[in-house]
Amino acid sequence: MDANRLRLKETLTGYAFLSPWAIGFLVLGLYPMGMSLFYSLCQYDVLRVPQFIGLENYRELVFDDPYFGKSIWNTLVYTVLRLPLAIGGSLVLAVLANQAVRGIKFFRTAYFLPSIITGVVLSVIWIWMFNPRIGLINTALGWLGLPGPLWLQSPAWSKPGMALMSLWGIGGARMIVFIAALQGVPSALYEAVEMDGGGWWVRFRHVTVPMLSPVIFLWTVLEVIFSFQVFTEAYVMTRGGPLNTTLFYNLYLYFKAFDDYEMGYASAMAWILLVVTLVITVLQFKLGSRWVHYTGGAAEQ
Amino acid sequence: MGPLHRRRRRTVTPKSSIPPLRKALIYAVLVAITAVLIVPLVWMVSASLKGNAEILAMPPTWFPKEVQWRNYAEVFNRMPFLLYLRNTTLITAMTVIGTVLSSSLVAYSFACLRWPGRDRIFIIVIATMMLPLHVVMIPLFVIFKELHWLNTYKPLIVPAFLGGGAFYIFILRQFFLTIPRELFDAARIDGCSEWRLYWGIAMPLARPALITVAILAFMFSWNDFLGPLIYLSDQAKNTLALGLAMFVGQLQTEWGVLMAASIIIMVPVVIIFFLFQRYFIQGFTMSGMKG
Numbered sequence: 001m002d003a004n005r006l007r008l009k010e011t012l013t014g015y016a017f018l019s020p021w022a023i024g025f026l027v028l029g030l031y032p033m034g035m036s037l038f039y040s041l042c043q044y045d046v047l048r049v050p051q052f053i054g055l056e057n058y059r060e061l062v063f064d065d066p067y068f069g070k071s072i073w074n075t076l077v078y079t080v081l082r083l084p085l086a087i088g089g090s091l092v093l094a095v096l097a098n099q100a101v102r103g104i105k106f107f108r109t110a111y112f113l114p115s116i117i118t119g120v121v122l123s124v125i126w127i128w129m130f131n132p133r134i135g136l137i138n139t140a141l142g143w144l145g146l147p148g149p150l151w152l153q154s155p156a157w158s159k160p161g162m163a164l165m166s167l168w169g170i171g172g173a174r175m176i177v178f179i180a181a182l183q184g185v186p187s188a189l190y191e192a193v194e195m196d197g198g199g200w201w202v203r204f205r206h207v208t209v210p211m212l213s214p215v216i217f218l219w220t221v222l223e224v225i226f227s228f229q230v231f232t233e234a235y236v237m238t239r240g241g242p243l244n245t246t247l248f249y250n251l252y253l254y255f256k257a258f259d260d261y262e263m264g265y266a267s268a269m270a271w272i273l274l275v276v277t278l279v280i281t282v283l284q285f286k287l288g289s290r291w292v293h294y295t296g297g298a299a300e301q
Numbered sequence: 302m303g304p305l306h307r308r309r310r311r312t313v314t315p316k317s318s319i320p321p322l323r324k325a326l327i328y329a330v331l332v333a334i335t336a337v338l339i340v341p342l343v344w345m346v347s348a349s350l351k352g353n354a355e356i357l358a359m360p361p362t363w364f365p366k367e368v369q370w371r372n373y374a375e376v377f378n379r380m381p382f383l384l385y386l387r388n389t390t391l392i393t394a395m396t397v398i399g400t401v402l403s404s405s406l407v408a409y410s411f412a413c414l415r416w417p418g419r420d421r422i423f424i425i426v427i428a429t430m431m432l433p434l435h436v437v438m439i440p441l442f443v444i445f446k447e448l449h450w451l452n453t454y455k456p457l458i459v460p461a462f463l464g465g466g467a468f469y470i471f472i473l474r475q476f477f478l479t480i481p482r483e484l485f486d487a488a489r490i491d492g493c494s495e496w497r498l499y500w501g502i503a504m505p506l507a508r509p510a511l512i513t514v515a516i517l518a519f520m521f522s523w524n525d526f527l528g529p530l531i532y533l534s535d536q537a538k539n540t541l542a543l544g545l546a547m548f549v550g551q552l553q554t555e556w557g558v559l560m561a562a563s564i565i566i567m568v569p570v571v572i573i574f575f576l577f578q579r580y581f582i583q584g585f586t587m588s589g590m591k592g
Contacts, residue, residue, distance in 0.1 A: 013410075014410045014414040014415070014416030015410075017414065018411075020463050021426065023463050028437065028460055028463060032439075033437060046442075046446065093334070096334065099319075101328065107335060110338065110339060111335070112578075112581070112582075113338070113574065114341070114342070116570055117567060118520070120542040120543075121542070121545065121563045121566055124559055128348075128556055134356065134361065136341060168338065168341070176582050177586065225431065225433075228433070232526045235526075236549060257439055258442075270433070270439065273433055274433055
């Protein structure tokens with residue numbers, strides 16, 4: 001009897017402590033998601049009542065809107081260019097920053113520093129870095145005797161440029177997590193490779209990568225989701241130009257919603273993105289089981 | 302930090318065993334990468350202290366011929382910088398307070414209390430991390446419009462008090478789980494209320510994790526762009542990030558002023574980074590390992 005009362009009390013307290021999240025989840029999560037799905041079936045400009053039009057928004061997006069396809073293409077290319085730079089860069093940097101040499105903490109701090117610069121400030125710095133004439137990148141290329149492209153003003157180089165930007169942040173959270181995982185790799189594995197006469201590449205390819213595959217996988221999943229949502233950089237740096245080559249999905253969605261006030265149309269776009277993201281994430285988990293090596297437990301500790 | 306160090310000592314080859322030549326090579330690579338990553342910042346500070354003619358001059362100079370602070374003064378002339386600073390500080394402070402309070406309450410419920418459905422609901426919390434903001438963005442805009450909250454700071458602040466974000470709940474829950482249960486049980490037998498357990502035992506013990514959450518919430522709010530862009534329309538209500546973004550359009554050619562403004566906005570973030578470095582690292586390590 002008494003135990004039951006205590007349990008009831010704990011349950012009620014549990015719910016009470018949970019309530020801020022529960023209210024937030026219902027009011028700022030679940031209800032808006034439902035409304036978003038409803039708006040996606042409507043013509044809606046915020047000022048007038050939503051007009052139900054069935055799947056018309058979806059039909060128009062898929063069949064009649066060239067910018068929709070263009071924005072998907074841009075986002076996919078950006079993701080494919082950025083992913084290896086971000087994941088590979090952080091991995092290589094983590095291996096370097098995990099060397100047992102004096103002063104390594106200083107280097108780790110220096111690598112981490114640029115990653116705390118984000119959003120508008122990051123964009124402003126890189127507009128200037130990419131300036132074809134006085135920017136640091138083309139200046140450096142000039143020292144090497146190489147001609148620099150027009151970067152953000154060039155349809156061919158705008159997307160690679162924006163992907164290249166992410167190299168500046170490779171020393172951030174990803175690197176820290178990779179270092180932590182590296183420190184969980186038993187040194188016996190490296191010693192075994194060394195005894196067999198394997199060099200650094202064999203150690204990296206056959207010990208480091210498999211042992212870190214769970215964290216590499218996790219961050220690949222996350223970075224795909226992040227890349228799909230690129231917005232601020234494109235808004236500040238290019239507004240989608242030149243020739244719509246940086247019109248990324250969420251940028252187009254924003255323009256539709258808050259410049260054109262086509263809220264129904266933009267909601268349909270949001271739902272397509274949600275479904276595509278979900279499908280790709282599930283697919284990655286399916287494919288992941290083939291290359292992710294879980295027995296080592298580097299990520300489980 | 303503790304366990305990290307212990308593990309490192311056990312698994313990494315001892316310092317003395319690296320041959321000198323290899324060591325020199327490692328240092329060369331470490332220094333080269335540091336240079337590449339830090340040069341943009343140095344170049345930026347240098348440009349902010351140059352006159353416009355010198356910034357545009359060819360070939361470029363590493364250091365200003367004559368250090369001048371005019372660009373920094375210009376920042377305050379060109380936009381109501383102090384007003385934007387005040388706005389941003391207000392929003393950020395409220396967001397940090399709301400995030401720390403509400404996410405710790407929720408995390409306490411998940412980690413230290415037992416109730417039916419708890420673990421299932423925790424999975425929902427984790428799942429919401431995957432949800433793209435853009436799916437709820439439009440209905441939220443409509444809700445805040447109906448509430449007459451547009452062009453106020455409420456849409457930016459109130460959500461922080463309602464759970465604060467799944468990632469923060471996750472970090473704090475992981476930390477609360479490391480507190481020995483006996484501590485709570487003993488206090489419960491003494492008749493301590495749950496509220497006092499949370500506020501008097503769990504919160505002080507979780508200080509490092511709370512600082513991590515506070516820093517991450519600070520960084521997010523200070524740099525947030527999409528939120529202010531959507532919800533604020535009155536220029537006098539702008540945040541620094543929003544103000545800077547507008548500034549870019551007007552001043553594409555005045556690089557010195559742009560760099561000076563960027564540096565001033567960056568400074569609080571950099572200071573917090575240097576003061577609380579280990580908390581950054583701890584937060585990411587904890588979350589990443591458990592993921």
